[in-house]
Amino acid sequence: MAASSPFWTRDGVSRPSHRPVFNRRTSASSNGLRGALRHVFSTLHIAVSRLQTSFDPHITLSRLRAHSWSYKDLIYLLHLALWIFWVSIMREPRFPLNLGIPLLYLTAISSFFPAMPILTWVLTFFSSRFIPVEYRPPISVSLLPTLESILYGANISDILTRFTHPVLDVPAWLSYGVVHFVGPFVLAAFLWLFAAKGALKFYCNAFGYMMLLGVICQILFPCAAPWYELRNGLTPADYSMSGSPGGLARIDAIFHSNGYTVAFSNAPVANATIAALFISHFWPRLRHYAWGYSAILYWATMYLTHHYLIDVVGGACLATAMFYLMMPTQSCPPPFIPFPSSPRSAVPFLQKGGGRNHRHTASIASLIRSDERIEDGWGPAGHRGLIAPQPQSLTTGNGLGREGSEPGETLSSGNSGSNALSISPSLEGRGHTARARSPSWPDRRGAV
Structure with a gap:
């Protein structure tokens, strides 16, 4: 006896089934096809019910008044010229029956206006046979x-x-x-x-x-x-x-x-x-x-x-x-945005020092090292890469920023020819410490 395979019933209980696998697959495929056809017909019914079937010319005139005209609408002059030309040389149907073609289109223009390029192509293809041979x-x-x-x-x-x-x-x-x-x-x-x-x-x-x-x-x-x-x-x-x-x-x-x-x-x-x-x-x-x-x-x-x-x-x-x-x-697809070939250097953003004193100028290698820039937000975050720096204000012991610090708690330049900053002794005395931005920064506690 062939081994039975479970199947799921409507109540969600798994029960053994002795039906062949082929029948189940065929039933599933037929159900899927019927469901797809049912979905197509239901969508078609909804779309047809939304169609504008009224031939009232006031609807067309109201749409024309509400339309915002631009230079792109000049293409409709080309359509008008082609329609006049092809209808004028048309020999089947003969005049005045051929005038019924543009009149019929103008009557139903509220519904078929988006199809104007296709209708112009059909008219051009049909009427091109009537061009006299001497002009071809x-x-x-x-x-x-x-x-x-x-x-x-x-x-x-x-x-x-x-x-x-x-x-x-x-x-x-x-x-x-x-x-x-x-x-x-x-x-x-x-x-x-x-x-x-x-x-x-x-x-x-x-x-x-x-x-x-x-x-x-x-x-x-x-x-x-x-x-x-x-x-x-x-x-x-x-x-x-x-x-x-x-x-x-x-x-x-x-x-x-x-x-x-x-x-x-x-x-x-x-x-x-x-x-x-x-x-x-x-x-x-x-x-x-x-x-x-x-x-x-x-x-x-x-x-x-x-x-x-x-x-x-x-x-x-x-x-x-x-x-x-x-x-x-x-x-339209987004425009091409080139990616930078390498990380941008931080050297152009540092303050330029005067004179020839460049003893404390930070090197590029030390600026991009993660272990030297943790305080700037570039330190490692586990094994997920780097964290972009967040704008922060350096505060003092009383919670004030740079502009609101007390006398004696200001940030001062460690050296007029240096590109780095130092902290005044009063800040370090209250438990505030600052790391040097370069290994070449001298450890001078008494610098002013």
């Missing part, structure tokens, strides 16, 4: 591979695409084709539910402006993806050519579908970097998993022929810059 810059085919070969010594992204296998295709697809699109919204939800107040606004600003700059860079400096070089070589590209899913076409072949072949375009790799930065900042225990996923995604973008290595490095730098530029002041 030419597409560069050789710039990125040339820069990659110069900076890194080889075309790293091309090397990673030479060996393909379904075992590698599936994790690359999961990280780049699935999690990559859902992850930003899941992270935003967790920041809204569990992070400190203002974390979601911080994320919206950093993520939105990062994506907006990425789209603007693609519009102003268009470059062909690695799959174009593999398919067409260095043939000049034009905007009439259709896109390609690159290595994700193998996923369509595995699942016998055409979702990525028809609808997929290059996704920015900076998403993984900024997600890892936010997870490391708000949940440091998960930083290893976040950066591990980012490393897999970096490899997947090159393995699936969607990005060059220089794209990955540039996207990571852009994400890091936006993360620290948009970080609130109270969340």
Whole structure:
């Protein structure tokens, strides 16, 4: 018969149990999962109940009046200019239906104002297709591979695409084709539910402006993806050519579908970097998993022929810059404070004596010895190190300090050329003693 193991009941009594250990562990894990889900749903319910769902324009106007304007608010002029430009060139939906987009936003601005950078990015990404071809810059085919070969010594992204296998295709697809699109919204939800107040606004600003700059860079400096070089070589590209899913076409072949072949375009790799930065900042225990996923995604973008290595490095730098530029002041790390290389010497703080008489000048070695400076508070305290000196006033027999001592009980200089102090005979006669601050101090009881 197997040995029984005790388990704790609700009344706190330990009783023998004959249940298998596997069942208890499974039950504990399932209870923990149910408890975590229950906590998430309860937090979500509380957060939703606090949302501002009123579309009353007076709420928006009152918030605008209460807002303290600064030079940082000039960025909203850029948003206004972009919205006017993209709506004016938009052909789907046509005028006047396209005016409903800004009107809808102005109606719900009290609830979606922090998401303005993200909404501006979405509008820019959607409307960039309507830019006339004659105003678009030419597409560069050789710039990125040339820069990659110069900076890194080889075309790293091309090397990673030479060996393909379904075992590698599936994790690359999961990280780049699935999690990559859902992850930003899941992270935003967790920041809204569990992070400190203002974390979601911080994320919206950093993520939105990062994506907006990425789209603007693609519009102003268009470059062909690695799959174009593999398919067409260095043939000049034009905007009439259709896109390609690159290595994700193998996923369509595995699942016998055409979702990525028809609808997929290059996704920015900076998403993984900024997600890892936010997870490391708000949940440091998960930083290893976040950066591990980012490393897999970096490899997947090159393995699936969607990005060059220089794209990955540039996207990571852009994400890091936006993360620290948009970080609130109270969340910034403290400035670097250099530590002193050695203890400060006490010699500059001693009184300078005149003339050439330096017989009683204290040496540096005697000043820093603990057994010679117990009266100053620098003596040893057991085995726990040193005690910093505390400001104390030297009192006389009547309890008075330096200014309140009686005649004949004053502190006097032992030598005009000395840096040390001596006690008058009247103080020593009442039982007060004083130690010399240097071994070179002469024992002169009658010194005045």
